[in-house]
Amino acid sequence: MRAAVYRRFGGPDTVRVEALPQPTPGPDDVLIRVHASTVSAADHRARSRDVPRGLGLLAATGIGLLRPKRPVLGYDAAGVVETVGADVTAYRPGDEVIAMLGGHFGGHAEYARVRPGDPIARKPRNLPFEDAVTLVFGGLTARGFLKQADLVVGAAVLVNGASGAVGTAAVQLAAHEGAHVTGVASAANRELVTSLGAERVIDHTIEDFTAEAATYDVIVDCVGNAPFERVRRLLRPRGALLLVITDLPGLLLAPMRRSRTGHLVTADVGTLTAEDLGHLVDLAEAGAYRPVRDRTFDLVDIAEAHRYVDTGRKRGNVVLRLSGDGHTAVAT
Numbered sequence: 157m158r159a160a161v162y163r164r165f166g167g168p169d170t171v172r173v174e175a176l177p178q179p180t181p182g183p184d185d186v187l188i189r190v191h192a193s194t195v196s197a198a199d200h201r202a203r204s205r206d207v208p209r210g211l212g213l214l215a216a217t218g219i220g221l222l223r224p225k226r227p228v229l230g231y232d233a234a235g236v237v238e239t240v241g242a243d244v245t246a247y248r249p250g251d252e253v254i255a256m257l258g259g260h261f262g263g264h265a266e267y268a269r270v271r272p273g274d275p276i277a278r279k280p281r282n283l284p285f286e287d288a289v290t291l292v293f294g295g296l297t298a299r300g301f302l303k304q305a306d307l308v309v310g311a312a313v314l315v316n317g318a319s320g321a322v323g324t325a326a327v328q329l330a331a332h333e334g335a336h337v338t339g340v341a342s343a344a345n346r347e348l349v350t351s352l353g354a355e356r357v358i359d360h361t362i363e364d365f366t367a368e369a370a371t372y373d374v375i376v377d378c379v380g381n382a383p384f385e386r387v388r389r390l391l392r393p394r395g396a397l398l399l400v401i402t403d404l405p406g407l408l409l410a411p412m413r414r415s416r417t418g419h420l421v422t423a424d425v426g427t428l429t430a431e432d433l434g435h436l437v438d439l440a441e442a443g444a445y446r447p448v449r450d451r452t453f454d455l456v457d458i459a460e461a462h463r464y465v466d467t468g469r470k471r472g473n474v475v476l477r478l479s480g481d482g483h484t485a486v487a488t
């Protein structure tokens with residue numbers, strides 16, 4: 157099979173298309189013929205080892221210390237079930253599915269193995285693979301965090317980084333629960349974030365949202381510049397700070413801050429399940445969740461895709477197309 161492979165850490169050009177053996181599914185695994193994946197912040201971080209302060213060693217346990225532990229990136233996949241292990245009953249060959257491969261990666265290849273416990277769901281009937289795959293990375297992350305906050309109708313929610321993969325999902329999920337959502341994004345993304353359900357957008361290039369008097373029941377930080385000490389004043393009593401991205405001190409201090417202040421402060425996405433993914437599929441089919449797809453690249457253009465994601469300015473999701481580009485050139 158063709159796959160995007162990186163054998164050393166570094167820039168976008170470390171990723172090249174190679175021929176690899178297909179993964180062999182175990183008895184509880186599902187093997188997908190991948191049609192689309194996304195090039196996400198997780199791929200950027202694993203490839204470049206660009207991780208928040210203090211988290212280098214912890215990250216190395218997952219991505220490798222001296223060289224990449226998982227040479228094929230890709231956190232998610234949308235495609236058609238090729239084969240299933242002997243003990244799998246929920247899916248069969250030919251089913252159209254989306255799945256989160258998570259820290260095992262492997263989605264940037266023509267075939268990907270979904271392990272037991274990896275969230276998998278049928279593809280929304282109304283979406284092509286390239287849109288369906290955008291539900292996974294940002295959607296599941298946003299759901300994992302927001303679930304912990306027990307949103308009520310009318311809650312005030314601020315999403316910092318509202319135009320990225322996680323932010324666009326968080327805005328939509330919070331608005332769907334009846335929250336009043338404020339998004340923080342640049343002016344160029346104001347319209348996008350508003351169209352997803354935000355009532356107000358703060359342009360971070362000219363305004364500092366922490367300088368305002370407004371307070372929130374939930375703050376979702378998808379940027380990493382809203383640590384507890386900076387936003388504490390903005391949290392209403394028993395309000396939640398969901399640290400989608402934070403550094404080592406933020407991670408270690410979260411439980412203490414939670415117990416001392418009565419605020420829910422967490423940097424843990426929690427356990428993401430097939431039911432969570434199924435919920436996103438249901439919302440998408442009902443027209444209550446919209447895929448946000450920025451650029452789409454073919455596998456042969458994988459380095460370009462990484463270069464674009466590295467800008468840190470993508471809107472929603474960057475999609476990698478693994479079928480239909482008809483290209484056969486591989487490095488062996």
Ligand SMILES: NC(=O)c1ccc[n+]([C@@H]2O[C@H](COP(=O)([O-])OP(=O)(O)OC[C@H]3O[C@@H](n4cnc5c(N)ncnc54)[C@H](OP(=O)(O)O)[C@@H]3O)[C@@H](O)[C@H]2O)c1
Pocket residue numbers: 196197198201293294297316317318319320321322323340341342343344345360378379380381399400401423425468469470471472
């Ligand atoms: N904890 C977890 O399980 C988990 C899971 C997934 C992702 N993450 C992390 O969460 C973070 C967000 O992921 P993502 O996929 O959403 O990233 P992303 O899609 O790459 O985010 C890009 C967006 O960030 C916005 N942005 C950049 N600087 C900003 C600022 N100062 N203020 C507001 N917005 C800003 C940009 O908007 P503008 O161009 O409008 O500025 C752009 O739309 C990443 O650091 C990722 O590693 C964590």
